[in-house]
Amino acid sequence: MTAPTAPALPFRDPQLPLGKRIDDLLGRLTLDEKISFLHQFVPAVERLGIAAFRTGQEALHGVAWMGPATVFPQAVGLGATWNPELVRRVGDAVSKEVRAMRARDDRVGLNVWSPTVNLLRHPLWGRNEEGYSEDPKLTSAIATAYTHGLRGDHPVYWRTAPVLKHWLAHNNETRRDTTSSSVRPRVLHEYDLRAFRETVEAGAVAGVMPAYNLVNGRPNHVSPYLAGQLRTWTEEELLVCSDAGAPSNLVDSEHYFDTHEEATAAALRAGVDSFTDHGSDPARITARVKGAYDKGLLTEADIDTAVRRQLSVRFRLGEFDGWDEPGAFDTPDHRALAREAAEQAIVLLRNDGVLPLAPDTRIAVVGLLADECKLDWYSGTLLHRSTPLEGLYERFGAERVEFAEGVDRIRLRTSAGAFLRVPDAPDAPDEARGAEGALDPALLAGRTDLPPLTADATGSELALVDWGGDVLTLRAPDGRYLSVAEDGYVRASADQPGGWVVQETFRLEPHGNGHLLKHLGTGRPVCVAADGVKVAASDDDEPEVFTVVVSERGEDAVARVAARADVVVVVAGNDPHINGRETEDRTTLRLPAHQERLLRAARTANERTVLTLVSAYPYAVEASRCAAVLWTAHGGQAAGTALARVLAGDVSPAGRLPQTWYADDADLPDLLDYDVIGARQTYLYFEGRPLFPFGHGLSYTSFGYTDLEVRAGDDTLRVSFSVTNTGRVAADEVAQLYGRAADPSVPRPRRELLAHRRVTLAPGATKRLTFEVPLSALEFWDVAQNRWRLEPGPYELLAGASSEDVRLRTTVTPAGEPGAPRPVRERGLDAAAFDEQSGTEIVDRTRTAGDAVTPAADGTAELVYRACDFGTGVGEVRAEVAGEGTVEVSLDGGPALAVLTCDRRGGVYDYTAVTAAFSAEGVHDVRLRLRGPLRLAHVGFSG
Template sequence: MTAQTPPTPPFRDPQLPLAKRIDDLLGRLTLDERIAFLHQFAPAVERLGIAAFRTGQEALHGVAWMGPATVFPQAVGLGATWNEDLVRRVGEAVSAEVRAMRARDDRVGLNVWAPTVNLLRHPLWGRGEEGYSEDPKLTSAIATAYTRGLRGDHPAYWRTAPVLKHWLAHNNETHRDTSSSSVRPRVLHEYDLRAFHETVRAGAVAGVMPAYNLVNGRPNHVSPYLREHLRTWTDEDLLVCSDAGAPSNLVDSEHYFGTHEEATAAALRAGVDSFTDHGTDSSKTVERVRGALARGLLTEDDIHRAVRRQLSVRFRLGEFDPGSGPHADIRDFDTPAHRALAEEAAEQAIVLLKNDDDLLPLPEDTRIAVVGLLADECKLDWYSGTLIHRTTPLEGLYERFGAERVTFAEGVDRIRLRTSAGTYLAVPEAVDASDEARGAEGALDPALLAGRTDLPPLTTDTTGTVLALVDWGDGVLTLRAPDGRYLSVADDGYVRASADQPGGWVVQETFRLERHESHGSRGPHDSHDSHEDGHLLRHMGTGLYVSVAADGVKVAEGNGEIFTLVVTERGEDCVARAASEADAVVVVAGNDPHINGRETQDRTTLRLPEHQERLLRAARAANPDTALVLTSSYPYAVDHEDLRAVLWTAHGGQAAGTALARVLAGGVSPAGRLPQTWYAADSDLPDLLDYDVIGSRQTYLYFEGTPLFPFGHGLSYAGFAYENLTHRVTGDEVKVTFTLTNTSGRTADEVPQLYLRAVNPSVPRPRRELAAHRRVTLAPGASTDLTFHLPLTAFAFWDVAHSRHRREPGAYELLVGASSEDIRLTTTIDLDGTPAVPRPVVELGLNAADFDDQRGTQIVDRTKTSGDAVTPVADGAGELLFHDCDFGDGVTEVTLEASGEGTVEFSLNGGPVLAVLNLSPTAGPYDYTTLSAGIAATGVHDVHLKLRGPLRLARVGFVRHEENRAVV
């Protein structure tokens, strides 16, 4: 008999509807197999021919962590382009490289964890480099473009499956897994949810990743908002992937649950579908799920739902189709098109902040001094791939102006470190490195040196080695050998010159000099030969001090060696010499993305590090024609009054140097725009953990001070005229049209921006709010008519009195210009809407978190699964204000639902206290009781509540005059 081919199972039949295919595969999986799928590293199911699968491939601005790849500008740089078409093309290139790399390495995942849509609310946030903008409209526009590029255009099959990070209200690394963001309903709906909402609604998002922090007292990994908001925005099955280690944090650091079984069950029921925990070891997650099932904390249906969402993504990626779908054969990697796109993106990300007397562009015969710690650097960050190509600013200027016209001074301090025995630290030559660290011509490959233990450790001798010392701020130093290798500490504790750049999850290349108490008080820059200054050298990665032993220099427990810094050359002296001999100076300053501001570490100040301030002062003093180029992941507060030109670019990826040189030389007119406010001083900033952008007047939306440079700011080498603003309300939108003309003699881009403002709002509204923008290229003298279509929903705000979005009737300004502060055209429209009406507190009561204003309170979780309450902050006293509460014909009693212990004082319109309600201690924070007190009130009044003590107030109710019951 002829052997018959087994029938194709329905889940492998691409002609069947997706839902039926998923149902079929789910039905074939055993319960144990489904449970195993809940971990990030889902195992293969060989009996069904199903391969292993993992969620999570970092792809923020190129394929990360998987070796060489095209490196595009940092995400904040992509945000600075204000160009959705460009960012979509970057997403397409990144997804193509994911597919190409996947074809040769199955460790590369197709579920990409990108982009980051957390809003850049606070400029000191350590991960600001990962976001796009402080504005939700711009953030969602750029994020939507990137996800569309990552997803691809096929109607059914996705090139990659993007997951948005990090849900929700996540803007601090300090205590990031235990701090709670207090987010009032208006901020939640108008700000934090909005960036996610518009991107998810666009239809190219596979899922989200919850953030480490808590929101309103509840960890994001058990947030009811996943169910109440996220999953209502689309009919697609959204995959929710936990952040790394976050499921364990629910017990281990947050102490939110008593057992891991409870925590795992709560996260799964809340909507987490894939648990990223314990690396590749899935055993603990599997054990916890089984324990939760055994205790009745989970049902098989809970597991079924999560696995279904996972499988939906895998099917859309083509995994179960013949040939693995239409995208399986993509091999586009490091193509000429990708290289050109990286350069184009780097060019478009450059922002010209200042250009007095048209210092820029520089004439081609200019003699240029390019100076600064980043002048010959092409820095990567934690979410970068490995560079295949690279250009630094120095290399770009050499190429553009010729090496004979460009001089270079890095500006590092050159020092020797003298030991207490009178010898000096010495760096041995790396002549005995193993063969695998050498390239084709025998040269050391620095990228292979970090963490090596076969290189000789530092030693001491009578002359020592002159080291390059850079203070990156907050006293954090790097030390570099003459051949460019950074001093680093390997696992064995020895100090070696063995790193190409600072990097790694724990940076092993940073140190801190700490003055030894028995020596003098002068600092390392007080004398060229500061032999009286004794210092201990602490290694930041281990926290241990550097010591000198017979077998080499190492870090060890104890006080360590006492070193004296001998300064052989000051960086500012080199900078001054180079600057004085040039026609113009380009100072390249900024940050190293692995130091003082990155994941796990917030910044402490907006100021440039003092070392770089010294270099900038030296250049300005030596040559007035000085331009500052800030190459950084973040805004800085810089004194620019006597600087003729200032530019900013995020770390621009592999083509950063070429792009910068083209802009400085005028080959490209800069048209990047600031995606966030640049504040003038630290005193302009709220506390890092204050998430109330309305109450504390944060971001350009509410900030009432004078910024250093405003949101949307960016200059051009060209000039543009704005004319003929008109508007028309048609149906459910406002059509806004105006004319833009290039009045210069060069082709250039402009980014016209449309803002709106409520003229006489009944509640605090933004000073102005971005409604639309477009990046436009115009030839000399050319004009174009631009039209923006604004939905009437853009004019609404979240009405806390009625828990809904509401558009007020009245006047609204439409403002068109080149930035949020450079407004060229203005018109006013009158819109109808829903008038404000008093709060119907007798019928509905008051949710405590729905206040209009507050002082000294924070929002916390009402229960572990849902709802909000309000509690006083640490000092134990706070106030809540509710405007326009309608008591109708009269109430006789106020009731409170509260837990904890303390006192609530009730008054109207700021008048005398009408009732004092004392709460005796309850059994716990979630054990609520109802208190009541007699009052007499009719008509409409403002309600004031003073909260004292560690209580949680959930709701306020009232009893009508004719009734004898609370209305809640």
């Protein structure tokens, strides 16, 4: 007789509603098991047949950190395509590679931490490469497409579960875990929240990751906006995963809480569901949660809420139904898509007719990135690679292309008269050799069995690459980078600079009659010892003083080949691991001096110079002195082939700038100024003349715009116009629609992207484009009423090829809702709800909720509140303040009518009410002057 089969547990029954399945599983877990689910590395629950789970798999532009994978252009390059459908296909390919890689390596996670939707408001941001655009509309369009691709197209199950990064108002890497972004309500709602909101509302987001920084004085990991905003945008359960180490930062670097139990409890209650801390060891996090629970800082219901959100994601991934979708890895389609994305990301910034290049053109290819295919921190390992030089060899023939890298060739002479020598690479096993038997430098990285550098009478000629900011790299004659391993010896053991702490960067510091060679990874100078060259182990070690002997200047080699060519292609830009990356902001928009010298040498030798910038961010360059200028982000495995095809005219460039390119550092606000309205940041508000505007990009053909038509509905504007290819080359055009309030009552954007579309047109072809624009797109956040409001018109609609290249315009006048004075007698004034300010910083009113305002560094500040209605009259003003100082109240720019003094010396959250006589009636502008280290939360009026 066959034994009866035990019935499946209800949580494994796919016919039950998802909520009931989660309830059933949650009810079967013990408290300790549920607590164990709160760490990034979730253990298996064998008694229930539940496997281990890990939140977090980096997949920003391909599967990262898990070995070979298809590498697509950087995120900012995907933003430059202005093509959501292409980006959706990239996300689809990445999610298939995640599934395929997981099938052979269970370390690969299905909860992917991408895309990054932080807005590129400041071009010196080190992580510029990770975002899509400075514009929230374009960012959300590209991010929504990528998340839909990552989610997959199954009606029930998700191929991967995307998590958006980094919530909220996060740009700077400088002191990123301790700086606070001061974000006024209008900037919060109209700018920072918007990119997240529109992506979440599109329905393919599994969660978000809070950022390291603070917003208005409060760490993002205890942000009230997680509950008050994020989780109101969707009925789906959203999983909030902490950034790495951020839970500990709440105590260790931010000092926001006194104990880790308090911090952990506060983060969990605020909405953090998975703690990424202390690597794969969950012991400290689980101990903190248990400690918080034992002290009554958490309830089991709080823990259940977080576990429920994680289980919701795991159910959607099909884990408990045995669902899995076969993946695809490095397919011909993925390789073709990588090339297509790289081609569409290239932006032609300037062209005086030198491009496209004729087939018989003799080309000099020069520059530090001319024979490079750079990877960034969030790249996978290249399966295929294509450099600009290789692409041009392939397209034009090696006989028509001449190369000069432009590096300085040097020898380093010791004080004893010897020279540094790089030993020959030792014999390597077959697996360390390429297809033709050549030693693969990538397989030498991190090895400590390689011989260190020595010194002898002849030494080795080294390639010195100056990346700017006194940062340089040194290469051996065979291309290996000098690197420092854990034992402190200097070896030629890396194929590229890389790693969380880069071990391949140095600095030459003047010292006496020579230079110290300082290793930047350790901060110590290089010594020459009997057993080899190494970094000083302590201050007692005698550093070597080197003389730099130059064999050849890079600009001389560039000038030589440039003079023999018909056209010079200078490939300049950045290494994504140096001078601008995660943990490091840039200090200038300028090209490094070494690269400017190479560009100048090329232009002097040959006026037909094409500057190709391959970079993770914008530069300020003298574009008018070049015959043509192109830009592309680091384009992944097909970057070189894509660039060659564009230069040759096989593909007409149609990428568009996703952010403003400023002409000078003086155009930029402070790196920590997050007030895009007050600081007039981004194309939305910038009033100067940019080097290249947002949305800019040229083509090898021309386009005409005609027949703009608008039909207004109750809630929507239906905007149509025609685009015609008026040239002789088939090409893509990116048609852009902007709007602006023509006569606003408050500062509004100069123009704001409402919609766009990338279309392909044959010569002479016309396409009619129609956009459905909700009237809500014209609203602004009314701080007086604390909500969105559509102000009555007029509004201009602008259609064209960039934010500044407007071809068609018309005006619409929606009825809207007239503004009203602030009813300050009834509601008073929330301090942060100002119309204008100077010298202020927004800070946290309490640790859990609310904003207050405090003077910035010099201790004085001013706030202006327009059109305040005092009704039939008031006789008293009351300020809710903490700290010491004064609040002066005046009307309409006049003298102070009341002075409120606070001298209470309690904590920053120890508020008190201070009153003074104050007489006003009718409608006036209120001006508050703050003096001293106080916090103002609210001002009320009565009697």
